[in-house]
Amino acid sequence: MGVMRIGHVNLRVLDMDAALGHYIGVLGMSKTGEDEAGNIYLKAWDEWDRYSLILSPSDRAGMNHIAYKVEHDSDLDALRQRVEDYGIAVEEVPAGTLQYCGRAMKFNLPSGHEFYLYAQKEFAGKAVGVTNPDPWPQNRTGAAVHWLDHALLICELNPEKGINKVAENMDFMKKALDFYLAEQVMVGPDGDIPAAAWMFRSSTPHDIAFVGGEKMGFHHCAFFLDSWDDVLKAADIMAMNKVRIDVTPQRHGITRGYTIYFFDPSGNRNETFAGLGYLAQPDMPVITWTEQELGRGIFYHTGELVPSFTDVYT
Amino acid sequence: MARETRQADNDGAQVFTVELLDTGEVFACPEDQTVLKAMLALGHKGIPSGCHGGGCGVCMVKVERGEVRSLPMSAEHIGPQQRRDNIVLACRSFAQSDLQLSVAGKMKMNMKPRRYGFV
Incomplete structure (x- = not known):
């Protein structure tokens, strides 16, 4: 079936504590991981994959990359071929290059933006679960964005x-x-x-x-x-x-x-x-x-x- | 400068006077409020207003006279050259004295011609 949906964005931030105050305190996301480089991973309550936002400490603002999730692992190979046939070079990166994700295909859009396709990301689950769930969780801060x-x-x-x-x-x-x-x-x-x-x-x-x-x-x-x-x-x-x-x-x-x-x-x-x-x-x-x-x-x-x-x- | 101000506001913060050389606007700026916020709070428009986080660069000003203290600003917009030239982002800068500022952003965005909708 190919691309399903937006998977995550990786944003650069000038002040990590202030950024977490915003994305957790004001928007209501949860911290779900971090890595040695100081990147912080966050998810919203209605999402089931482990994260949809990566915050990276930096001296400038902006986006490092954007990633979309495909349905099947085999879609990665099929889409890689399509992108290369279009004339854009693709680099396959091994599992874990995108933290908590399987292998991924990396390339740049014609506009220059760095773009990833991946098929697998670690599962975390919705905050309300999947068995007789409540319509929304009570324990959220701020705006409690869904996804x-x-x-x-x-x-x-x-x-x-x-x-x-x-x-x-x-x-x-x-x-x-x-x-x-x-x-x-x-x-x-x-x-x-x-x-x-x-x-x-x-x-x-x-x-x-x-x-x-x-x-x-x-x-x-x-x-x-x-x-x-x-x-x-x-x-x-x-x-x-x-x-x-x-x-x-x-x-x-x-x-x-x-x-x-x-x-x-x-x-x-x-x-x-x-x-x-x-x-x-x-x-x-x-x-x-x-x-x-x-x-x-x-x-x-x-x-x-x-x-x-x-x-x-x- | 139109006037010298060293009075305290209601919170006890010192209040300085900021003059924008491009437009002649003069406004009061408490030491604990950024220059951009203080300008907007009093309804002035001389400095373009953007993200207020030091990221987008549209509120770039040159400090022609006076002293400011600045929080971290995106290196995309404020590099070594800008620092040497006393150029700062108004959204991240606090007055430490009375100030004279000129708008230094490459886009005086409110006056920009747009031939193709967005650009």
Whole structure:
């Protein structure tokens, strides 16, 4: 079946104690491991694999890599062939290279972002168990996010120099990894330049997104919440903890999600994302947003594009 | 400088005066609040506001006069050259005296032309 879902992101942080205060205290994740390099592994309560977030101590913020989980071990070999046939070099790394994971395939997206595919990660189990479970666990702190939902990567876009890494990633994800396109933004005088894409393998509107910017970077990773009420409560918890909020609760036109954008203490953007948007299916017609309505696509209520959306990232 | 301030605020923190040379804005900055937070709290806009964690670099300013104390800032944006040039991130810097600052970020992002939607 190929790629199932986002597996984890590895973020760089400037201050590990502050980062743990944020991801554990404010978002409600749990620490589930650490290694000799000082990396800390975390999971959310509704996830069953051992981690979905790796925090790495560093002198700069941003993302080291992003990883997606495939269904079968044999998918790794099949997808390796597809990626190599596409023209991108793949390195197979042995089990344990990604901590607590089996062997993995490592390569770079056309945009340059480091990307892994893996089939096996150590099992940890949901916090509510699987036998007659409660709908949610009582012992969580903060916003109690359910799971890592998706990530948005900034890709170099400079049409005047003929550079469009958004378009290159879209083509690669479709042809080599069988991702489907849910929504896209088309810009330029003739409306024919792809400037952003939301793509999926699961049944939600996006498992990964690409947006054009000045240079490659990490825009955000999003954590799932059930409802609009949970989004409001999460925003209250952020305010209580003086978390820097970029965009207060509102709705995205694109994906229909209920959102808050905010930053971790090192300046990496997070999102809490609620609502499943709609059922995304391989035969669903692609939704297109024009440059004129781009503001409403991103922030549906105000309809105004805020400069920080594309200029502030790590 | 518009005025010299050394008064204490309600918490007993010293309050300094910050002047932004680009816009002429002048605002009060308690010693225990970052320059960026103090600016925003009073409704000023002169320094671009981003992640507030020292990671994104948009609030880069040059300290033209005065002293600041800064928390760790991303080496992606503040390297040896910037340190020599007295360039800091306003979101990670606390006033230690009255300050004169100029905006040093490569993107004065609020004024940037965008020909292709996002860029």
